[in-house]
Amino acid sequence: MDIGARIKELREKIEYHNKKYYEEDAPEITDFEYDSILRELKNLELEYPELATPESPTKRVGGKAKRGAKQIAHDVPMLSLDDRFSREEVADFITKIQKEVENPVFIVEHKIDGLSVALRYRGGEFAEGMTRGDGISYGEDITDNLMMIDTVPLSIPEKLPYLEVRGEVYMDNAAFEAVNERQEEIEGKIFANPRNCAAGTLRQLDPGVVAERDLSIFVFNLQAIQGKEFTSHAETLDWLATQGFAVPKYITCTTEEGVWDAITLIDETRGELPFGIDGAVVKLDNLADREKLGASSKVPRWAIAYKYPPEEKATKVLDIEVNVGRTGRLTPLAILEPVRLAGTTVSRASLHNQDQIDRLDIRIGDTVIVRKAAEIIPEIVRVIKEQRAHGTTPFKIPDRCPVCGAPALRGEDAADIRCSGINCPAQLARLIIHFASRGAMDIEGLGPAAVHSLMDKGYIKDIADIYYLKNYRDEFIASGITPRSRKQVAPYKDGRARKQKEPDYTASTDNLLAAIERSKEQNLERLINGFGIPNIGKQTGSILEENFPDIQAIAKISYDKYKQLQDSEKQLKKERSKLAKLLKTSTKPEDVELLSEMDKQLSDIGKELKANGDIKGIGEVSIKAIAAFFAEPQTKVILERLEEAGVTMKSRSAGKVIDDRLEGATFVLTGTLQTLSRGEATQLIQEHGGRVAGSVSKKTTYLLAGEGAGDKMNKAQSLGITIITEAEFLHMIE
Ligand SMILES: NC(=O)c1ccc[n+]([C@@H]2O[C@H](COP(=O)([O-])OP(=O)(O)OC[C@H]3O[C@@H](n4cnc5c(N)ncnc54)[C@H](O)[C@@H]3O)[C@@H](O)[C@H]2O)c1
Numbered sequence: 252m253d254i255g256a257r258i259k260e261l262r263e264k265i266e267y268h269n270k271k272y273y274e275e276d277a278p279e280i281t282d283f284e285y286d287s288i289l290r291e292l293k294n295l296e297l298e299y300p301e302l303a304t305p306e307s308p309t310k311r312v313g314g315k316a317k318r319g320a321k322q323i324a325h326d327v328p329m330l331s332l333d334d335r336f337s338r339e340e341v342a343d344f345i346t347k348i349q350k351e352v353e354n355p356v357f358i359v360e361h362k363i364d365g366l367s368v369a370l371r372y373r374g375g376e377f378a379e380g381m382t383r384g385d386g387i388s389y390g391e392d393i394t395d396n397l398m399m400i401d402t403v404p405l406s407i408p409e410k411l412p413y414l415e416v417r418g419e420v421y422m423d424n425a426a427f428e429a430v431n432e433r434q435e436e437i438e439g440k441i442f443a444n445p446r447n448c449a450a451g452t453l454r455q456l457d458p459g460v461v462a463e464r465d466l467s468i469f470v471f472n473l474q475a476i477q478g479k480e481f482t483s484h485a486e487t488l489d490w491l492a493t494q495g496f497a498v499p500k501y502i503t504c505t506t507e508e509g510v511w512d513a514i515t516l517i518d519e520t521r522g523e524l525p526f527g528i529d530g531a532v533v534k535l536d537n538l539a540d541r542e543k544l545g546a547s548s549k550v551p552r553w554a555i556a557y558k559y560p561p562e563e564k565a566t567k568v569l570d571i572e573v574n575v576g577r578t579g580r581l582t583p584l585a586i587l588e589p590v591r592l593a594g595t596t597v598s599r600a601s602l603h604n605q606d607q608i609d610r611l612d613i614r615i616g617d618t619v620i621v622r623k624a625a626e627i628i629p630e631i632v633r634v635i636k637e638q639r640a641h642g643t644t645p646f647k648i649p650d651r652c653p654v655c656g657a658p659a660l661r662g663e664d665a666a667d668i669r670c671s672g673i674n675c676p677a678q679l680a681r682l683i684i685h686f687a688s689r690g691a692m693d694i695e696g697l698g699p700a701a702v703h704s705l706m707d708k709g710y711i712k713d714i715a716d717i718y719y720l721k722n723y724r725d726e727f728i729a730s731g732i733t734p735r736s737r738k739q740v741a742p743y744k745d746g747r748a749r750k751q752k753e754p755d756y757t758a759s760t761d762n763l764l765a766a767i768e769r770s771k772e773q774n775l776e777r778l779i780n781g782f783g784i785p786n787i788g789k790q791t792g793s794i795l796e797e798n799f800p801d802i803q804a805i806a807k808i809s810y811d812k813y814k815q816l817q818d819s820e821k822q823l824k825k826e827r828s829k830l831a832k833l834l835k836t837s838t839k840p841e842d843v844e845l846l847s848e849m850d851k852q853l854s855d856i857g858k859e860l861k862a863n864g865d866i867k868g869i870g871e872v873s874i875k876a877i878a879a880f881f882a883e884p885q886t887k888v889i890l891e892r893l894e895e896a897g898v899t900m901k902s903r904s905a906g907k908v909i910d911d912r913l914e915g916a917t918f919v920l921t922g923t924l925q926t927l928s929r930g931e932a933t934q935l936i937q938e939h940g941g942r943v944a945g946s947v948s949k950k951t952t953y954l955l956a957g958e959g960a961g962d963k964m965n966k967a968q969s970l971g972i973t974i975i976t977e978a979e980f981l982h983m984i985e
Pocket residue numbers: 268269271272273278279280281282283285286312313330331332334360361362363364365366367368383418419471499529532556
């Protein structure tokens with residue numbers, strides 16, 4: 252390829268990934284891969300200076316202020332750092348500085364992996380804060396969000412007229428895991444790493460979200476100050492610490508060797524840090540010398556970032572454990588013989604799912620290559636097959652949940668295997684949140700925060716407990732169900748805490764209890780969806796409700812019976828067709844009788860099959876899941892308690908008749924209706940004396956057609972059947 256074209260290609264690639272990373276907080280490649288592309292471009296531009304341009308991403312800071320966000324102008328640029336990847340490259344920087352500066356002192360610090368921000372203080376009070384944006388002209392105003400971070404002091408002891416500091420907002424590992432666990436429970440976006448999570452949190456517009464997620468800040472540079480003077484960087488860090496800022500630990504060095512030792516020390520100990528770093532920063536200490544050296548349009552000349560390389564090592568798979576996550580997903584985890592990798596001791600690696608295990612063919616006892624880069628979780632890259640011992644077997648994820656023993660079910664086409672236990676301790680919080688959610692029992696006021704609080708205090712230990720909460724009304728009125736934490740109330744701009752009134756929890760308690768009572772009347776479609784059976788959502792719930800009188804009947808579905816019946820039906824159909832052929836030539840009365848006997852049997856089998864879930868719209872995987880779920884002892888206990896509490900177990904189809912306006916009319920439903928679900932439409936038809944059939948025939952009176960109606964519509968048209976819309980239908984029963 253010609254060099255110009257390659258350069259163009261690299262620039263486009265970098266711009267693309269910059270956008271993903273800085274603007275969307277959703278990178279598609281690892282930092283290591285990104286850095287390699289950037290480096291190739293940098294080297295080409297050095298080699299062919301005639302092809303370098305000032306617009307190149309090697310010359311500009313990668314970000315941009317979000318469109319629509321309020322912007323704040325930079326008065327001190329927020330630059331990036333020049334990357335180094337080897338000892339030689341670091342030594343080269345040191346030598347260059349030593350040539351220009353007399354007896355330079357260097358500071359080596361952690362390079363914290365987060366989001367760069369600047370904070371401004373006026374008269375000692377926090378005034379405003381912003382992101383880096385393009386680093387030169389504008390950043391995004393994120394003042395309100397920054398105020399929610401505990402480690403951002405809202406007021407500092409020395410009331411100087413003006414102070415601007417720069418720091419890195421990050422999320423420690425524990426906080427990151429907590430956020431993703433929460434996200435899993437509410438089936439929200441899962442963040443790839445703490446850096447993206449921190450950046451995404453800080454750049455969204457709701458300070459409440461920032462308060463919920465535990466962000467922290469390290470302040471690593473004094474940008475501007477009035478009323479005080481410093482001569483060295485170390486002095487500024489020490490002073491900033493006295494003002495209540497968290498500053499990074501720093502190591503002071505005077506030689507190339509010293510700097511390299513510091514970099515190595517940070518590498519070796521970074522696994523013990525509670526947060527992630529993506530390198531070490533080497534800075535010149537003396538502030539006047541920094542001034543003298545200056546900066547390019549992208550990076551200062553007085554500092555560099557050393558990036559630790561990803562590492563790969565061989566180790567042994569001692570065991571494969573299966574964990575159950577908060578969504579009930581069974582995840583296989585390789586237990587490894589511990590190896591040191593990228594500063595941490597690695598002793599486990601996620602295998603994600605069965606497909607991954609099959610693809611890599613990982614077995615217990617195998618020797619594998621493990622890889623870890625600065626920002627990523629360790630992963631197994633491949634198996635060294637030559638070193639495989641005799642007699643090992645492929646690993647299969649078990650078909651029972653290792654936590655609660657309920658059947659673990661695989662989705663129709665999903666790679667995930669999920670536990671179906673309604674009372675599974677591993678996923679209980681999510682199950683309860685899902686049960687109460689809008690698409691299921693729709694209990695207003697019983698969101699994730701309330702569920703967690705009620706679970707923590709022991710009021711809810713399973714789904715059925717929801718309906719017994721009314722026994723604790725007095726306790727809830729006294730202490731609140733979800734007492735608001737202090738953090739959720741934003742302070743005033745000047746940092747003063749808002750006064751909170753003594754709360755009265757009577758109304759909120761009664762509202763919640765009333766919502767719970769109302770939910771007892773929800774239809775089966777919602778109840779079934781609420782159970783959170785793998786693969787069984789509202790749609791299947793609706794079909795089940797249409798075809799069964801109550802939950803008890805659904806609970807009798809047996810997958811084995813279904814398979815058995817299918818076999819007998821097949822067999823009988825074969826015999827029948829043989830006999831039918833025979834009857835073309837013979838007219839023995841006993842054969843005729845036998846044939847009608849067979850027809851009767853077939854119709855009986857058909858009915859029994861239907862009772863075991865053989866219904867259009869319900870596949871074999873679903874039948875298996877439903878049967879497994881209801882056969883579980885834990886399900887039976889919960890169902891009994893729900894029924895005792897008065898939760899509706901009857902289908903709307905088995906419900907009351909209001910009038911007989913639709914008597915004698917047979918409806919067929921097709922497509923998606925505007926406001927009614929199929930279950931609801933069926934109920935209305937039946938309540939008014941009509942019938943609902945599954946397919947269009949001459950006997951059909953009306954085809955009730957919604958959006959996306961297909962075959963049934965064509966058939967109805969060809970048979971001349973009246974086609975009505977939802978509005979027309981509603982009008983009929985008005
Ligand atoms: N994966 C991707 O798609 C993708 C895309 C773009 C950028 N990136 C990554 O982002 C980084 C490049 O971003 P960059 O321009 O912000 O440069 P950088 O992260 O390499 O270095 C500059 C940043 O380091 C931060 N920093 C942390 N601790 C510091 C300390 N103690 N002293 C000084 N600065 C400190 C500063 O906030 C500063 O903005 C690279 O790591 C790159 O791999 C990745």
